[in-house]
Amino acid sequence: MARTPGRHLTPLFDPKSVAVVGASDDPAKYGNAIAAQVLRAPGRRPVHLVNRRGGTVLGRTAAPSVAAIGEQVDLVVLSVPGAGFEAAVDDALACGARALVAITAGFAETGATGRARQQAITARVRDAGAVLVGPNCLGIADNTTELYLASGTFAPGGVALLSQSGNLALELQLRLTPYGLGFSRFVSLGNQADITLVDLVADCASHEGTSAIAVYAEDFGDGRAFAEAAAVAGKPVVLLTAGRGTASARSAQSHTGALTTSADVVAAACRDAGVQLVATPREMATVLAALGTQDRRAGRRTAIFTDGGGHGAIAADAAEAAGLDVPELGEPAQARLREVLWEQSAVGNPVDLAGMGEQDPGSYATTIEALLATEEVDTVLLTGYFGGYAASEAGLGEGGTALSVGELEAAQEIVRAHDGRPKPLVVQSMYPASPSCRILAEGGIPVFGATEDAARALAALTIREPAGPAGVPPLPPPAPVVTDPGYHSVRALLTAAGLRFPAARRITGEEQLRAAAAEFDGPYVLKALHLLHKSDAGGVALRLPDEASLLAAYREMDARLGAPAYSVEAMADLGDGVELIVGVNRDPRFGPVAMVGLGGILTETLQDVAFALAPVPAARAERLLRGLRTAGLLGGVRGRPAVDVAAAAEAVARITEVAAAHPEIAELEINPLLVRPDGALALDARAVLA
Template identity: 75%
Template sequence: MTREPAVRDLTPLFDPASVAIVGASDDPAKYGHAIAVQALRAASRRPLHLVNRRGGTVLGRRAETSLSAIGEPVDLVVVSVPLAGFEEAVDEALACGARAVVAITAGFAELGDAGLARQRAVAARVRAAGALLVGPNCLGIADNTTELHLASDHFTPGGVALLSQSGNLALELQLRLEPHGLGFSRFVSLGNQADVTLVDLVDDCARHEGTRAIAVYAEDFGDGRAFAEAAARAGKPVVLLTAGRGDASARSAKSHTGALTTSADVVVAACRDAGVELTRTPRELASVLAALDSGRRARGRHVAVFTDGGGHGAIAADAVEATGLAVPELSAPLQRELTGALWEQSAVGNPVDLAGMGEQDPMSYARTVQRLLATDEVDAVLVTGYFGGYAASEDGLGGAEGTLGAAERKAAEAIAAAVPESGKPVAVQSMYPASPSCRTLVEAGVPVYEAVEDAARALAALAPATGARELRALPEAAAALGDPDYYPTRRLLEAAGVSFPPAREIRTEAELRDAAREFAGPYVLKALHLLHKSDAGGVALRLADEEALVAAYRAMHERLGAPSYSVEAMADLADGVELIVGVKRDDRFGPVAMVGLGGVLTEALGDVAFALAPVTAERAELLLRSLRSSALLDGVRGRPAVDVAAAAQAVARITAVAAAHPEIAELEVNPLLVTPHGALALDSRAVLG
């Protein structure tokens, strides 16, 4: 469940009735020149006005001295002038009826607080006029479906909408998509997102008929939670490349949760929960887009690796498994069938290796791919190695009809026909990706890669997720937790259904003795108002009786002098597993849940999993099962299995509390003791933002 978006009509940006470029110039060193050159490519599509304060001509066309001098309303205005004249140009655009402004001019929020204040004031005036603002500090926009070319470069038409904070990265992506036959439906340089945001653009591109996939490069998500929600409801593939996922934000953490939750963890969790493909490099971004463009998705995660060389097959199998996919051994009947179709030295277990047969009979490539696509034992096929080499040149082996090259091209045609019929994805890695055989595959929608890791990553993007994706809406804010101390936090969690052992807060030895008579030992004594009680020696366990409790209190109070203490019933740890459950509120993505192996070794072990909070009990159980130590939950070395369902329910309740309290920066239960009979919170803490 996600929030319903506030839909904005971005038609004036992508299909304006008329356009004006303020700052158009004959000087190639100025950005107004580059945009004007591109805009003139479609000068007949809509009225185009060039504005230069000196008048005269620009690029052979008459230039007006101002927007007002045009004498008619202009729908979209590009402002590419020095900072000193920017606000005047925007105000004139609004006065002339502009419904959209693309602000190239820089010098705003990227320079500090003063620039941010100025940027906000301009954006407020634009919104008050009912108009749209892209930027400032952006590089323009383009829409190939409406022949709108208001960026400095030419973008090849295609089905990918690129929303980017980097112009040069857009150029690199275009170069990397070209071998796959892909191009752009739209390009938007995000700039400072003073008005039109990444979320607005994702929503609009999701509705755009000419866009098949949405590619995003973002360093600043703005409202990251809203971005995740927009991506989740897009109904089209969203592929993200981002930077700045380091762990610097954890340095000031005030809990184990804070110390263990990095920016990278948050982004990975948000992308997984929203169904966004997260990539690390422009090459990987292009590889994934090429795979997704085929429209074919795998039903499962089993891959057949097919090659004409043992080395290529072994390396490809490793690359596939490194992505989390499986390369299963084929069944005995299928191996017998393949053996009958190939020659004696061929390997048929998976990887399937022609072992040189391709040189004798290039059609063996096609027959083997067809058979692998036909079996229910695999969900996708990766072809790797020499295929494409026979037709790689116009002479030698790849020469005239009747040679190996011609036969290989026929094999490529047969593979190209078989893939759509099967509905299964195929990715090809070739030493010769530009060969005629490989071009035949690309033209049929079968992606071909130069690097095997790219082909493996492509298939991973087409495989079903390992766990159910879930992105829940944030609940309405509850009454604020005014006091984040131990007992107010504990009472808040107890009210939500989280179980704790019997306990009482005490301040004197007399109160301590009264508490010892309220419930039976053994006891736990905790010094309160300390951040990490165990590290400070503020926790005493297994105190057998009242006298042991009193002795521990006297020693602890003499060392620490805490203003109060908690006396609690000691839980039976014998058959239990200690977990940590925490929620940290991220500035961009909101509350982020963490579960992991708990207790005093939490940070040392670092066995944790993340999701955007709140999570359901079903989602919580998937997170618990994803831990490296999850085998402990099912019992090892004679220990009984613990009540995972109870643990998952506790996780769901803790994350719901944190999500409903925006004033809580960090909320943590550590440990959450899970036994065969249920789950019990043994300690909790909250940190207010």
């Protein structure tokens, strides 16, 4: 899935000249809208309008073709009927065009014939050394270079929007406006025949006018390359995507494949790449507003501060729902708060002024300062009525009452207290547009009207995972191709990688069974081979104490299943162990994706699993394991000893490294991986070839 980096996109975003092919006076045609927009900056660069009939368009002389312009054109927009598209492309390339924006539809989105046309056109563009956005797109815009080639007008700002939806771009603009945010660039992705989402993320990462990258994508193309580009962007990347709820492999033959959905894969890729994954345009705007004000910091211990118990309780619930922690403050922090608050104030967390704000609006600022100073919390969320005093008296004219004046002064003090401090501070107010809240927003403290928005914004400003391996793990070089997915072949492959298995022998008859029983002591396990789900089919017999029991189990199983081969294995001691599942499923967009979780026969019932792009380094694997809902089992419960989580993590690393090195393996699974106090032992293995 590797890509050639560094595509040169200057002709696309800052061309020396522009031509619009299909420019029209007819308002019903898209060529009219594009022509009107490009003429907003006629002095920035030469602009040529092309209409096959010539004449005039929007009061300007139109050329009948790009060739008729008589000079090289750097960028050409093509808004023509599909039947004439190839000829228009050839005309533009012949005149030296280095970038094309193809509005025209009717290509890969229509099926195989359209895809073949699209591929042929893309090949011609690349052979000419040019780049192509689209086809089937709605245009581009770059406010930093005064390039307007989309039907909408975008307010200037620092957000680059890369979108497969034009209407979503319009909605996002409406939602960003209250936060004073706008766009550096807009690109309608279209079919991504040439220029892809990955190319655009990489280019926006180096664009000085862009401070954050917003993406709406339904088709990632090379999803792993997108994650890699986002991971090294050095700027916030916020992703909104659709269709994440469908299974990525409905025909999966392993537990791993059956449990891995598109939503899991995208979420894992975003977490590994540091991408903020959102579910709605409103959430995207919320996250962008937060990330545009403060740097992200490690730690999710959050202090909730309010002047009303109800707001505090609701905000605490919203914070925890957003993945933040709301711990009770310790005695040192509570003692410091008691020094600045009155007796009836609550200081445990949520911290509640309990009416003190009405007596002394300055108490908001002194409390915020105390919370920002304590080492017991990493973030602060102010929620409730703050802003209401100044809002209710905003029309009273000069001066106002002591409450409104005091609140305005408190807002200024809050900005000063927060300035230069590393801790994120977010505000939810019943009056987000009030003069007091405007002071906060202008001072770099994001203000929201909804509690859930404030909590999500604060979560966006925090980093969940501790320091350690980050980013998208590189794929290892391909290993020699596996052609035999048989049980013992897969065991041998993983054993060579350092994974431990119990002693085992493949047998096809009673004589080989007796020989196997003589090689190692019981108790024994008997497995029927060539069955992916052996337990479900009654193809596993456990705890067979001696050779006689083993032989009896073999005869019964063989009479019932008639398997071509069986495996005789040493029975592992399960007493102090925890059974895990470790698997890798190969996603068509993101490549190998690892799953770890509670294993054994209850895997699909409990569904306590976590995902990551493979291969998974041991340090990250350990964090995944300790983040499971049932992670307490690993530390020992009800008198059971703790198991060797480090050994389990190392086993995960080895398994996922093997899977990542073998692209011919569609599914690889160890279930169970028995983790005991003294190490990890793989008890079963299966593989499915692509």
